Structure formats: C-alpha cells, structure tokens
Amino acid sequence: MTHPEDRDRRPVVVGITGASGSLIALHTISALLDNDVPVVASASSAARIVWKQEMQESFGEVLERWTDSGIFSYHGASEIAAPIASGTFSTRGMVLAPCSMATVAAISQGLADNLIRRAADVTIKERRPLIIIPRESPLSVIHLENLTRLAALGATIIPPEPAFYLRHQTIEDVAEFAAQRTLLALGVISELPVAMRYESS
Numbered sequence: 001m002t003h004p005e006d007r008d009r010r011p012v013v014v015g016i017t018g019a020s021g022s023l024i025a026l027h028t029i030s031a032l033l034d035n036d037v038p039v040v041a042s043a044s045s046a047a048r049i050v051w052k053q054e055m056q057e058s059f060g061e062v063l064e065r066w067t068d069s070g071i072f073s074y075h076g077a078s079e080i081a082a083p084i085a086s087g088t089f090s091t092r093g094m095v096l097a098p099c100s101m102a103t104v105a106a107i108s109q110g111l112a113d114n115l116i117r118r119a120a121d122v123t124i125k126e127r128r129p130l131i132i133i134p135r136e137s138p139l140s141v142i143h144l145e146n147l148t149r150l151a152a153l154g155a156t157i158i159p160p161e162p163a164f165y166l167r168h169q170t171i172e173d174v175a176e177f178a179a180q181r182t183l184l185a186l187g188v189i190s191e192l193p194v195a196m197r198y199e200s201s
C-alpha cells in the first residue's frame with residue numbers, strides 16, 4: 001500500500017490554448033484534482049476568448065473553484081518568469097488541453113514565446129511526458145507534419161474523438177474520455193474506468 005508521504009506531489013502543468021474545446025480543459029484539470037494531483041495551469045488570451053464563447057461558467061469562477069482545492073495554482077501566459085518556465089522546477093509532465101495549431105507549430109519549432117510554449121519546451125528538453133490534445137479539422141499537411149515531429153519527440157497525441165464503441169451521448173462524455181486517456185498517459189491512473197473500456201459483445 002502506498003503511504004500518504006510516498007505519493008508523488010509534483011504537479012502536472014496544464015496549458016489551455018485558444019483551440020475550440022474549452023470543455024476539455026475543464027474535464028482534464030478537474031480529473032487531475034479529483035485524483036489529488038496538484039496542477040499548475042496557464043491559459044493564453046485566445047483560450048480565454050474561446051472559453052467565453054463555449055462555456056456557461058466564467059473562467060474566473062472556475063479558477064476560483066479549482067483554487068479552493070488547495071492543490072491548484074495559475075499563471076497568465078505572459079508570466080514568463082513563473083516557476084514552470086524553468087527545468088529546475090520538477091513536474092510530472094504537461095498537458096496541452098485543448099491545443100491550437102498555433103501552439104503545435106510553435107512548440108514543434110522550439111518557439112518559446114509565452115509561458116505555455118516555454119513550459120512545453122522545458123517538458124520536451126527535460127524528457128518529461130507531454131500530452132497534446134489537438135483540435136482542428138480538417139488537418140493540413142503543416143498541422144500533420146508539426147504533430148508528427150512532436151510525436152517523434154515522444155509526445156502523446158490524443159485527438160478529442162468520441163469512442164464510437166462507447167456510444168457517447170454528449171460532448172461532456174467526449175471531454176471526459178479525453179481527460180481519462182490523458183490521466184492514463186501520465187500514469188496517474190493505471191487503467192481506464194471500466195465504463196470506458198472496449199468490450200466485445
């Protein structure tokens with residue numbers, strides 16, 4: 001049995017970018033906090049614009065709720081001097097949820113021009129787990145080449161697709177599935193919840 005003091009208290013970094021799918025950020029961060037995993041999050045200005053369009057609860061209200069957990073902290077994407085900008089700050093890895101093609105392009109080229117991109121650059125150079133939940137359709141050759149480069153560097157790419165075999169009914173189901181797959185890729189959980197596993201009939 002794991003002793004409480006032996007638990008991994010390093011945070012997971014979550015970058016929220018301006019791709020459609022703010023719900024994915026909500027489910028991913030909530031699932032990490034529900035599993036008692038500390039989170040350091042950052043959102044770009046585009047992410048906040050998209051959030052306003054897609055979500056009922058304001059970003060500020062959700063930030064307050066996450067902060068109440070006691071294991072959540074937040075930096076704006078312009079706060080380039082935040083601890084997660086340095087490789088000396090230990091983390092369990094990083095998730096980009098959702099990830100825009102602009103951020104995919106930037107990090108595939110080592111362009112660390114805001115806190116989210118710098119933290120991703122650090123995650124790659126320190127060889128820590130990097131999970132990317134990209135959102136764009138259709139995907140151009142530019143997008144695919146940039147994603148391929150990141151996959152070759154070891155990133156796990158989790159498109160927020162429905163698991164058709166699970167017969168998802170809502171976009172909440174799809175966002176939760178992407179969140180649980182992310183937790184699995186990070187090693188926070190060792191297997192998907194039973195209801196999310198494929199079973200042959």
Ligand SMILES: Cc1cc2nc3c(=O)[nH]c(=O)nc-3n(C[C@H](O)[C@H](O)[C@H](O)COP(=O)(O)O)c2cc1C
Pocket residue numbers: 016017018019020021044045046047049050053099100101102103135136
């Ligand atoms: C409502 C809205 C939806 C968007 N959806 C996407 C998207 O799904 N995928 C994408 O790559 N960019 C999308 N964009 C464009 C990005 O927000 C834009 O490229 C921005 O510069 C990304 O910056 P960031 O990666 O720093 O957040 C969207 C923009 C808006 C306003």
